[in-house]
Amino acid sequence: MKVGLHLGLGQHLTMTPQLQQAIKLLQLSTLELQQEVQSALDSNPLLELDDGSEPAGMSSEPHDSTPEAPDKAGETLDLDQRSDMPDQLPVDTAWDDIYVGSGSGTGGEPVDEDGDPIETRNAQAESLQDHLRWQLNLTPFNDTDRLVAEAVIDGLDSRGYLTVSLQELADTVQHWIDEVPEEDEILAVLHRVQQFDPPGVAARDLCECLLIQLGQRPAGTEGLAGAQCLLRDHADKLAAGDLPGLMRATRLSEAEIQQVMALIRQLKPHPGEGWAGPDDEKTLIPDVVVRKHNGRWRVELNPEAAPRLRVNSGYAAMLRRADSSRDNQFIRDHLQEARWLIKSLQSRHETLLKVATCIVEHQRGFLEEGPEAMKPLILRDVADEVGLHESTISRVTTQKYLHTPRGLFELKYFFSSHVGTSSGGEASSTAIRAMIKKLVAQENPRKPLSDNKIADLLQEQGIEVARRTIAKYRESLNIPSSSDRKRLL
Incomplete structure (x- = not known):
């Protein structure tokens, strides 16, 4: 060659x-x-x-009385005029190639007097698993049951629900010891873990989670027996909101059903909330x-x-x-x-x-009247006005928050696409979501608004939105469909 x-x-x-x-x-x-x-x-x-105060400065008198030392303490130097300090380094160079950092860590990170990275001194929030393991250490278990309890805790998701089966728990324990625990033994350990704090943790489904929480209520709680009966034997009718069916099945009056429903609404469906990473x-x-x-x-x-x-x-x-x-x-x-x-x-x-x-x-308009007055805004609009690139605007608005009299919002919240109006103008998708949320909040729970009805109501206000768009916005707001929103009063 x-x-x-x-x-x-x-x-x-x-x-x-x-x-x-x-x-x-x-x-x-x-x-x-x-x-x-x-x-x-x-x-x-x-x-x-x-901090706005005058710089303290160090004593300007040198220890060896060097004549060239400045005479005044904290003398200000014209740092920007030093000819031996360039304003720009050559392109594609790194800081460490030019200047030596003062950190002594292996990765250049600052270290404390013990030689440990300073970042390791920051305390971290306690996770749900850490909280449960702390309770596990205070609970008497034999060696096998403790391993089963560890497997249960490791099998929880962020909601606090158990996501693995009893057989999978047995297989996990078998990897640690030769003995395979019986299903009854695993179930007994599971029930003990379910008594840990927070109430309802380690449940396998929603009904079991709510029943665990009800089991920890005082025996004299009003509506306790009825609530346990509904969740244990009539969960399908309860989920469907079948009031007549519940009254026939339980022989409870409407007032008693209302009392039971009020008790169930006090329970927490996701006990793992608040214990995130x-x-x-x-x-x-x-x-x-x-x-x-x-x-x-x-x-x-x-x-x-x-x-x-x-x-x-x-x-x-x-x-x-x-x-x-x-x-x-x-x-x-x-x-x-x-x-x-x-x-x-x-x-x-x-x-x-x-x-x-x-x-x-x-x-x-948002600051004066609320989300319903939000105007359409995209990155290009701001970029053209301030003279920056769209990618720069995206970086500036990511994980940056604006405190307003209406609350704390991420800057990205104020950007939204537009939807045409009958008058030829534009409406912000954020404003339309706020209108949908307001209409749903004001609806009759016995006769919830359908997506078509919401589209008709917005049409009366001059906003032309298709039914499928209403459905998309409703789902983004985590609002169930009209059939699922129908609930007991």
Whole structure:
């Protein structure tokens, strides 16, 4: 094979480390941003939180009385004018290729004084399985029964229901010990686990879940016997809302049926709710706050969600008097890294505020009147108005939340497609969903509105929506069909 040199033209996308960092910060949620900023504060001694107070600075008097040291404490340096610190790094380079981080972890993450990653110090929310295992450790079991109970706990889904059969539990235990437990023994262990907190956990179906919760109610509870009878022997009629059939089968009056139904509605169909994983337990912090002041809507960043950093002037002043080139290089590297992070954060704040302001301008009707006044809005509309790309708008609005007088909403909530009206205008799909929800809430439970009837009612308001569109919107709102919504009064 002959070796040769060939010249060719081509195009490829390249990004500087600064642009990569800016994009990364832009798409982070509030909690992720706080973790990123805290990690930077732990690893970079030249960064500090800007709380609005005067920088404390370090004593400018050097220990060896070097004449070149500055005379004033906390002397401000013109950091942006240093010729040895470039404004941009070459494209397709990495931070670690240019600057050495201060973290000592194997992956570059900051570590504590014991050498453990700082992230491992964050406490995690307790899961449902952890809560049940804690109770299991306090309950007397022999070795075989404990293994069965472990298998039961591992077989629960996020709702708290047991998703494996008794035979599958026996097969699981057989992998751990040679002895195969009997079905009666497995069932006995299951019943003991079903007495754990939360009530109704480890049930195999909805009726069993509700019966377990009823079994833990005081014996004198009104309607307890009737509720257990309905769930155990007449669940099909109960699900269908067959009031006359229930009255004939149980010989209970309508008032007694109402009392039983009120008791059943107090039960929790999904006992696993509230015990989700740590990711589902994160507290939502608004990134932007909108409030009305003097008749005008004002949009501002949430100070708690918009961390502000500054360069520690005391450490920066040491750059002029470093005793060795190694110290000098260490400070210079972290100073440039701090500058770029501050600029990226400032760019993120400005972009987020600009996009949120544009959204609020378009959706003033929602703030004044509610979801029914929502206007159609797509990413392109905001992108054209603020002069950014649609992909940037998508990053800005993902996992970013706006606090309004009507509640906390993700910025993506304010984007929706449009549906034509009889007058030639457009209606937001979000507004139509709100109208459907309002109509269903006001309907007669004995005669629920069908999808065709809802379409006719919206037609009277000038909104032309097909029946199948109504069905799609209704299902997205988790509203059952008219036949399933018919319930006992």
